[in-house]
């Protein structure tokens with residue numbers, strides 16, 4: 001693990017079209033998503049609408065539908081789609097050798 | 113061992129007087145695709161500058177590795193796949209030392225040593241050792257009969273085994289594994305492919321294309337097991353079979369391991385070169401040692417390693433330019449993939465990571481088995497997946513690589529190059545308008561454009577009316593777009609919107625989708641999406657749960673529920689609250705409880721510090737404020753006291769409310785509590801289009817509020833009055849009277865039949881009240897009260913489906929997948945930095 005990236009586990013631990021969470025002590029929880037075409041994205045686990053846990057929404061295409069009031073959030077940008085307005089912070093994420101790595105700096109920023 | 117041009121030292125050759133006396137010596141390690149190509153590129157630039165020696169571990173001349181698949185399949189011979197034969201080495205005075213791998217490099221002395229003990233000095237060394245097959249570390253991996261798929265000797269081993277017939281298992285459903293499976297199957301073996309991921313070739317294909325591929329391979333007699341994890345390879349002296357983690361045993365006389373490759377870096381690493389995932393090189397393919405170069409699958413360039421040939425060609429060009437001091441530089445490659453299985457066309461290129469404003473364009477043609485998906489971002493193609501019709505693959509790939517602006521082509525793009533570059537026809541309406549009258553529109557029903565237009569002229573002004581009038585688009589629906597365009601062209605603004613479609617992903621309504629699922633015997637969500645031409649790759653949060661339910665209802669016991677197509681509450685088996693915690697409602701049969709249950713609930717409330725416990729309007733207790741991670745533990749405790757999920761979260765049977773009834777109440781006419789409990793025992797666990805509530809009141813005073821429930825029973829002296837279609841809610845609706853029956857058994861039987869009718873015919877998220885308003889209560893009476901045979905059949909289907917659904921989801925989750933509730937990792941900044 002390098003200083004810039006946090007190794008959080010195997011890609012296989014995230015269900016396809018699903019999500020897992022990473023709580024950050026003193027900060028906001030991160031939601032890590034895996035889409036139908038095996039891309040990985042990470043967002044702060046908080047809907048821009050009323051704070052719904054996005055990790056629990058239905059993942060479709062490259063969006064997640066918030067479990068509370070069904071806003072659709074683009075996974076790549078964190079922004080609400082369609083008529084809805086708002087944005088959730090994005091956490092850079094990458095997969096290397098089957099391991100999922102999230103950006104340390106963004107995670108810390110989310111924690112600040 | 114084979115030596116070509118042995119003894120030739122690079123001294124001045126006859127007939128070439130201007131050759132310098134001392135030429136630099138280039139030693140190549142690896143006689144594979146990249147190594148030899150690099151030499152070819154070098155010779156093309158300056159044939160005289162280097163003296164070349166190539167060491168190869170294999171006993172062969174340079175052959176085309178990617179053609180090993182056709183050799184295995186019997187479509188090509190080894191001779192036909194040779195790239196450079198003996199004469200090439202001879203003519204170019206290249207010394208080939210085959211069957212003798214290099215085992216050590218002394219960079220200080222600039223000497224390499226081979227396995228046979230030969231040592232040779234170099235001026236420049238080129239490492240082109242390719243990749244090693246990855247062997248999963250399971251017991252039995254070293255048994256004779258476990259074969260990888262990398263070189264000609266592997267093919268020979270497979271052919272020897274195939275000659276004896278029998279069963280073969282291929283582990284790995286990627287490109288390599290599927291080509292191995294195809295070859296072995298053509299050679300007469302019975303092949304099973306074991307793939308860890310849920311869909312085949314998941315790195316190149318999306319779910320839809322993966323599903324199509326799986327169906328096509330199955331149709332050819334292969335068995336494809338996805339989501340299957342190998343536990344062990346069985347056998348004592350040789351392979352006898354494979355055991356999966358779920359216990360399944362598959363017999364096999366050979367096991368082909370095709371799970372992936374790793375850059376072959378051992379030699380470079382031992383020599384102290386910089387190695388990451390591969391041997392690290394700069395843009396000129398030079399390693400951390402200026403005299404050592406590397407090329408091919410063994411290298412890592414700009415953090416990337418490649419497993420396909422196209423990048424090698426580009427690398428070799430840059431490498432040769434560098435060797436003759438005309439540095440150009442390699443900039444990384446965009447790759448595309450094709451599966452070499454005859455008769456199955458699959459193409460994939462670029463990536464699908466979407467991002468800012470990424471948009472999917474999807475075309476599905478079920479009757480031709482075609483699926484195309486393009487990912488467009490900022491008016492540029494960034495990814496493409498084609499199945500069934502890959503003719504335009506190279507065109508898309510070209511647009512992708514050149515990052516061409518496709519905004520002008522946007523509408524036509526998915527139809528391919530011929531259509532999109534049709535100049536004057538670059539308007540779909542114009543293209544359709546230009547079709548001749550006898551052009552076929554609907555292939556399924558053989559309807560021509562003229563017939564569709566005639567139908568529209570006769571007054572059909574909606575898609576539905578056309579479907580009813582001339583059958584166009586009434587079957588598979590692949591011509592729906594064409595028919596809609598014809599409507600628009602013919603009628604302009606007078607077109608009437610069709611029935612409400614399920615969602616924006618499809619042009620079909622709920623009823624059409626359900627009918628087709630049953631009529632065509634569809635078995636999975638990707639199958640439905642393909643057959644019915646979904647316009648998105650994997651649907652949306654509206655259609656996925658609906659399809660999941662429709663399939664579940666159509667295939668009880670058979671259909672594997674798709675968790676990721678369920679709303680959070682049904683996936684977590686609890687109700688999400690506004691602060692992200694959950695409420696938990698255990699079932700209390702008919703509203704009756706006991707000290708043991710109450711104690712268990714009280715204990716849970718204390719143990720997990722639930723902030724509130726409340727009696728619900730559905731006659732049971734609701735525990736609030738439980739954290740997602742704690743849910744499995746809460747359930748385990750409730751299960752231990754004999755309680756199961758109350759499905760307070762589900763589109764499913766909720767509660768059966770009862771009143772005390774004849775057992776205690778001075779007005780009670782029948783045992784309403786007892787009947788309520790029996791009905792709840794019969795119906796719990798059933799998934800429905802929407803939530804479903806039942807109540808049984810002991811007399812017409814109706815204390816259980818049975819007349820605002822989906823199914824209500826009001827007991828009277830002479831029997832049981834059944835009524836249906838009530839609810840509270842925003843728009844209160846009292847039930848419609850269905851009929852009166854004499855016995856408890858009949859009340860149960862009618863209830864089962866009614867529930868099943870609702871399950872089979874209502875649209876997803878349509879509660880009984882709006883459903884009955886839509887179809888009319890007379891229809892329900894005709895089906896349930898008047899048609900004894902139909903009623904029996906409905907009830908039987910309900911009970912059959914219930915035989916699969918009365919497992920407590922909480923107990924199941926606690927037993928096998930509590931992980932879904934756990935965090936993946938935790939991060940404590942202070943600790944992590946210490």
Ligand code: SRM
Pocket residue numbers: 687688689695697726727728729730731732734760766767769803805820838839840841842843879
């Ligand atoms: C907990 C409870 C309130 C209570 O504290 O009593 C409740 C709570 C909710 N009800 Fe209810 N309803 C509860 C009994 C009722 C009743 C009374 C009954 O069942 O006799 C009704 C009227 C009867 C009926 O359903 O027709 C009722 C009519 C609704 C409706 C309107 C339904 C309709 O068809 O119009 C909704 C909205 C919906 O489902 O879309 C609703 C929706 C909800 C939701 C699920 C709102 C939501 O989507 O989050 C609430 C979930 C709270 C939670 O997380 O647990 N709840 N809700 C009751 C749980 C009953 C149980 O034990 O399972």
Ligand SMILES: Cc1cc2nc3c(=O)[nH]c(=O)nc-3n(C[C@H](O)[C@H](O)[C@H](O)COP(=O)(O)OP(=O)(O)OC[C@H]3O[C@@H](n4cnc5c(N)ncnc54)[C@H](O)[C@@H]3O)c2cc1C
Pocket residue numbers: 141142143144145146147167168169170177178179180181212213214215240241242243261262263288291376379407408409410418419420421422424450452
């Ligand atoms: C069955 C099959 C099908 C494929 N199909 C496709 C396809 O359709 N499209 C595509 O783009 N790619 C395909 N590939 C991948 C493609 O073949 C590789 O990308 C390509 O061969 C890599 O070239 P390379 O020179 O780096 O490695 P290789 O071609 O593997 O060459 C490396 C050579 O080095 C030798 N060697 C290793 N270590 C030593 C040593 N210490 N001393 C001496 N020699 C050594 C090896 O024996 C080997 O001969 C396929 C591969 C296989 C196996």
Ligand code: SF4
Pocket residue numbers: none
């Ligand atoms: S009445 Fe409204 S606020 Fe109360 S539980 Fe039902 S949905 Fe929630």
Ligand code: FES
Pocket residue numbers: 047048049050051052066067068069070071
């Ligand atoms: S909190 Fe996410 S949609 Fe309301």
